[in-house]
Amino acid sequence: MPLPFGHRVSADATRPLELARTTLHDLALCTVASPLGGPFTVDEPAEDWLLVGVLAGRLALQRDGGGAPTVLACGEARLVDGAALRGGTLDAATRLVSLTLAPSVLRRFLADALDAPVVERIAFRDEPLGRDLSALVCGLCTSWIDGAAPDGGQPGRERVGQALRQALLAALLHGTDHGYGERLAGRARPSVLPGLVKRATAHMQAHLGSAALDVEALAGAAGVSVRTLQLNFKRLHGCSPMQHLRTLRLQAVRQALLQAGDGASVAEIAARHGRPSRARRAAPSPALPAPAQRISARSGRAAPAAA
Missing domain, CATH: 2.60.120.10 (Jelly Rolls)
Structure with a gap:
């Protein structure tokens, strides 16, 4: 037995x-x-x-x-x-x-x-x-x-x-x-565990396109409680796990837009990176073109959408 x-x-x-x-x-x-x-x-x-x-x-x-x-x-x-x-x-x-x-x-x-x-x-x-x-x-x-x-x-x-x-x-x-x-005793901040942050970040990178990804899923992937994950992200990155996820998604969307060809839609690209409706409602920023704009491969700049 x-x-x-x-x-x-x-x-x-x-x-x-x-x-x-x-x-x-x-x-x-x-x-x-x-x-x-x-x-x-x-x-x-x-x-x-x-x-x-x-x-x-x-x-x-x-x-x-x-x-x-x-x-x-x-x-x-x-x-x-x-x-x-x-x-x-x-x-x-x-x-x-x-x-x-x-x-x-x-x-x-x-x-x-x-x-x-x-x-x-x-x-x-x-x-x-x-x-x-x-x-x-x-x-x-x-x-x-x-x-x-x-x-x-x-x-x-x-x-x-x-x-x-x-x-x-x-x-x-x-x-x-x-x-x-x-x-272990020589660690200046033993409560900070960079390894678990790395695991959570790797999970983010692997599931950027999942709009359902939440902090509970990230904590589960890291093998810690939500509170422990939040504390470690705050100490190491100065932000919450979900704020870090949003930054990664914005970076991925921006990279995809730079590599996109004619007729690529910001809304479609954003949706593929886990930002569907939010991308449509977001105000234009220097980092991203307005959602309704199209990408011109020839000029490398965003062109106004047809009326």
């Missing part, structure tokens, strides 16, 4: 486990209750990092190399290398929470924060999380799991989830020791 760690495991059938699983965008969360306790064995190890927190009881984890198990008592949490996890034992009346962190998710978040490629797998120090950090991340995870709507349709949950995902990853990567810790 899939245990909270996102692995395939074998457990004693006479000692059933009570599982509650959900997702937080690209993160997998789970709580498990073991009324009777007992051992389990990992059948299919994974390359993910696993945040494991004990909410009640005690958990002993067995990893590669044998030796004494790693014991987590109530209130403790630890980042565990999933590739090295081989099994463990749950005490009776144990309840725990886990968060599965795929290497690609961690690399992308770090690349955003550092504004630089992150190629190597992140290596966390093998030690328990501090009490405050343990309480924070375990509390956030259990609150999200316990508040999940059965049909996933709870209003506002998508936006809250984006913000919660950012908070969890930021807390873990800023609050633990790992190979990129010094570089």
Whole structure:
């Protein structure tokens, strides 16, 4: 069965486990209750990092190399290398929470924060999380799991989830020791994530012709909340995401007009770049000819439309 760690495991059938699983965008969360306790064995190890927190009881984890198990008592949490996890034992009346962190998710978040490629797998120090950090991340995870709507349709949950995902990853990567810790701490403005702005901008460029493109779709493409996207655009570009999108569309329309041949219509070109009715209502500006004008390929200038 899939245990909270996102692995395939074998457990004693006479000692059933009570599982509650959900997702937080690209993160997998789970709580498990073991009324009777007992051992389990990992059948299919994974390359993910696993945040494991004990909410009640005690958990002993067995990893590669044998030796004494790693014991987590109530209130403790630890980042565990999933590739090295081989099994463990749950005490009776144990309840725990886990968060599965795929290497690609961690690399992308770090690349955003550092504004630089992150190629190597992140290596966390093998030690328990501090009490405050343990309480924070375990509390956030259990609150999200316990508040999940059965049909996933709870209003506002998508936006809250984006913000919660950012908070969890930021807390873990800023609050633990790992190979990129010094570089991350040296960032002057760690709250500014140029990488997510680049992803949103690339999505804009790929969908300039979609009049339905909105800030929620841009935030989804960037993998963050709308508020986080807006703050980062404001800090990096001095404008909102939708204002930046409007600028890109105007630039694309202008370039298309310069390359257009005889009879090209401003309204038609604007419509192809996601600005249909607005282009018709807009007042003439130095950057664009009036919508009713036609482009003369010979003169390179706009000519008045026929009466």
